[in-house]
Amino acid sequence: MLEEANYFSKFSKAPVMCKLVGRKVLDGVGQPTLEVEIYCTVKNYEKRICSTVMATHSQIPENVLPEAIEADEKERNDSVLTAVEWVSESLNTMLRDLDPTDQCQADKILGEYFANKKEEKKEIERQEKEKQEKEEAEKVTTSPASCRSASTPKQKKGRKSGKKVSEGGNTIPAAEPAEPVLCGSLAIGGASLAVAKAGATISCVPLYLHAAQLKHNQESPKEITLPLPMVTVLNCEKNSPTKLKLVKEVMLIPPVELSLQQGIERVLEIQKEMTRKSESPVKTPGSRADSRKGKAQKAPPPSLRISHLGCVTTGYDSLEQLLLQMQTACNNIGLELGKDMYLAINCAAHELMDYGKEKYEILTGTFKSPDEMVAMYVEMIKNFPFIIALIDPFRKEDREQWSSICCALGSKCFLIAEDAATQISKLKSDQNINIAMCSGVVLKYINQTKVSDLIELTGILDGQRHITILGSPDRESSDESLVDLAVGLGARFLKLGGLCRGERVAKYNRLLAIEEELAANGAPRKAKLEFVDFAEESQPGQLPDVLPVPEQD
Structure with missing residues (x-):
């Protein structure tokens, strides 16, 4: 019977991914991060294959204000929740029935999904900017004070028009701005790595x-x-x-x-x-009584x-x-x-x-x-x-x-x-x-x-x-x-x-x-x-x- 089972198993359908699950977990310092689980259909049964937990990178410097740290933590939490949603909903549907050993195709799908999300973000920002500019323009045209200032522009005493130039000019290149991290981007890295682990498990190799x-x-x-x-x-x-x-x-x-x-x-x-x-403790001079007895006090170790x-x-x-x-x-x-x-x-x-x-x-x-x-x-x-x-x-x-x-x-x-x-x-x-x-x-x-x-x-x-x-x-x-x-x-x-x-x-x-x-x-x-x-x-x-x-x- 066992030989027959092994013989017919050769003709069974190759395993394919059937479900992705995103979950909010904690990293090594207690901050929220993303876990991605992958389930595959193996011989007509749904089976959990593997999971991966993403590490995160902080761009907050050492001496930053507490307000900035709090804002960063909120942004990180929102990003993890968005990533969980992406994995469990959109990516779960898009990667379903895909061979986990086909890393190239999986990453292509993930890359296209991320590119679309970036374009959506840019479009939202463009619309918000246009709306803000329109509101500011309406305020200027309806304000009497702004009308007078527009007709007779005045400059503050001692200020010259034009761009501000530092004395002697800049001798070093300005710092390049940090590339903004799209909210939810952990989902892309987490899903790609999970697919690689699933592919290794299905192939029975490390x-x-x-x-x-x-x-x-x-x-x-x-x-x-x-x-x-x-x-x-x-x-x-x-x-x-x-x-x-x-x-x-x-x-x-x-x-x-x-x-x-x-x-x-x-x-x-x-x-x-x-x-x-x-x-190692550092010896320090003790009191007179101690010094008479030949003793020395030890400073507590740092x-x-x-x-x-x-x-x-x-x-x-x-x-x-x-x-x-x-x-x-x-x-x-x-x-x-x-x-x-x-x-x-x-x-x-x-x-x-x-x-x-x-x-x-x-x-x-x-x-x-x-x-x-x-x-x-x-x-x-x-x-x-x-x-x-x-x-x-x-x-x-x-x-x-x-x-x-x-x-x-x-x-x-x-x-x-x-x-x-x-x-x-x-x-x-x-x-x-x-x-x-x-x-x-x-x-x-x-x-x-x-x-x-x-x-x-x-x-x-x-x-x-x-x-x-x-x-x-x-x-x-x-x-x-x-x-x-x-x-x-x-x-x-x-x-x-x-x-x-x-x-x-x-x-x-x-x-x-x-x-x-x-x-x-x-x-x-x-x-x-x-x-x-x-x-x-x-x-x-x-x-x-x-x-x-x-x-x-």
Whole structure:
């Protein structure tokens, strides 16, 4: 009987999607986000196949007013509710009876639906603007005072007509406005990722292999290379009482020659030593009675706060103080920076610009022009060569300085654009990456991002010798799909945050599980960290610089 059942099952209809369900859930920091569930018809029965929970990205800066935070939370809640409606109603109907392994067709439907929603939004805004202009025009024509002022226009004393021009003119490009996020856009990214997970489940393969097959036109790659983790160990608040503003995140990158398991264990050792040093009590002079007895009072240890990135939040007064403490922590446990572990620094330079002075504030009260920043970074890498990656050393608008730093430091470290690449929809332009010159790009799966977008974009980046980094958004969920996407799409690095908080640790555990699975199947990881010498790139035969091979434990 069992053989007969298996025989006839071969002729059964292929599974198709029969229902999508959207649901409002909470992310890792208790904020609302979207969950998408997919049901398929399998052998004439409705069966729940998978679900995915979207992570969200906040564009609210650290020192924003409480009113802005409240408005952002309301907008986020409205967007999630709209996304739930889109998934459970419109997208549920549009994707019904579609083969979940047909990612291209599903993403095409999702893209067209989103484009229509954007056009509807533009039309509503246009009508509201016309209505407002009409009302204002009627007020002007019916007001006697406005009639008199219209017939005899007066200017305020001392004011000249024409556009206001700053003294000396602007010497830096103005900040590009943030691209507005369409309310409900989470539905597009959530549905696309859910379809990919459903396709992997129906095909009986892990999501990372399914993503790799989608990228390579349904062919399994000969070898899958695991991305190196960028593990955040310190989150330096830029509005803290300490002086240093140049650094937002400090990340550890283990050597490629180690297994990921060994690398993560080293990171944990360094993290524990950093925490121990931060928590160690400081001896202070006691009272006279205590001093006679030879005793000294101990000051209470400083309270450590774990940020939403899953790491210790702290501050420093100088870059040297920070880096020397990192070196000391490594030396205390027998490790050497630049050999046994490397550093990446997230500068988040877009948060440093003082537009009044047209300079970056790197320390409290210390400002540098964009050109001076180039020289500062060159000196930094010269003094601390164990820093192998700088993320957002400049704003996206400072393209000239991006080019300068790439030519000066491209052969020594990676120059990565993260804030300059937050909007995937703006990255693709005639097969050229629409960003400043850089070594690589941090991609985040947020809002209306589709799996097909990541596949196409990583292919373009690979062709242009950029490195791809998949990054975890600020407000992460417990969904582990980002790790599978990074492995399947061949990302060089994976930026997940710290080794703390369940939603982030779950992703590191998933990465380790994939490494174990690939090792069991005889597919060991082989990778090289190659820098690009932008200054010599045009010369034939120029080989990229490679990090030295450290000794294994």
